[in-house]
Amino acid sequence: MAAACSEVDRCAKGDGVDQTVELNRFLAGIEARALRIAEVALRNRDDALDVVQEAMVALARRYGHRPVTEWRPLFYRILHNGVRDCLRRRAVRSKLFSWLRGPRRGDDADTVAEDPIARVADAAAGPERRAIVAETMDELGRALEDLPARQREAFLLRCLEGMDVAETAVAMRCSEGSVKTHYFRALEALRERLAEAWL
């Protein structure tokens, strides 16, 4: 982080210095969380990284000049649009391949990343703890997979990212009332799906 900041300080010149430093600080603070949110929604690390990268670039290009306080909901709006596009592309690809090659076992292999290097997490966390976290997140990901997109987004933004209702409404481009409804329904559905394992 410090290295990245000094690099930005060196590169940024002129009027955009403060903005570039601010943008770097904002993205550095949000990137890991954004990746995990995209990963839960997509259940694939590489796809999640692509979507986060596209969201970062789009935010910088389109909204970099906007006030810093507006960045978070705007960033998540772009991110969720990216997630939806990715899921749509995947559905089309899946239909196309299943039509081309007929029924086959293990078709869900392309939606779940099993990269052994990627799974080497911070050693300090301990293997048991990591395994429990990974399992819990996997359960959550599977439960979220079946939810309608809007409910899933409301849950990810409100519960995991910790946004308030107003921010979530900006990110989802809907009214605050709709956010509450989507979130309530998401909780209802998740309670049912995760009842045995979680509650």
Add this chain to the structure above:
Amino acid sequence: MSGLDERNERLERKARDAFEASVATLDERTRAGLRRARREALAAAGHVGRPAWGAWVPAAVAASLSILALLLWRPGVEVPPQVAGATGPSEAVSGPVELLAGGEDLELAENDLEFYEWLDVNGFDVPESDG
């Protein structure tokens, strides 16, 4: 607090705890990928504030004006004779040089320049000014 609220809270807490732990235990390779993505975004931020074609607009306008000035000002070109019936330079609008020298309204002259040239080329008399 109702049983439903309690179960909702338990679910939210468990999801949040697992999420925060998963963020904290993100592997180094993925973190490096995120740093690369951030650098790319910051490079893109250098272009913020103006569309890509925006920077060319002033240059294009300046170039157009220069070309127009060169077309209008041609040293050594003989000034054509005045149009018959014209009584002064302001009325004898037979070419752009006279037009500029005569102090006519430039906007009007630009609009009508092609028309006057067409008249001249086709041998018509240029109408006298209303004023």
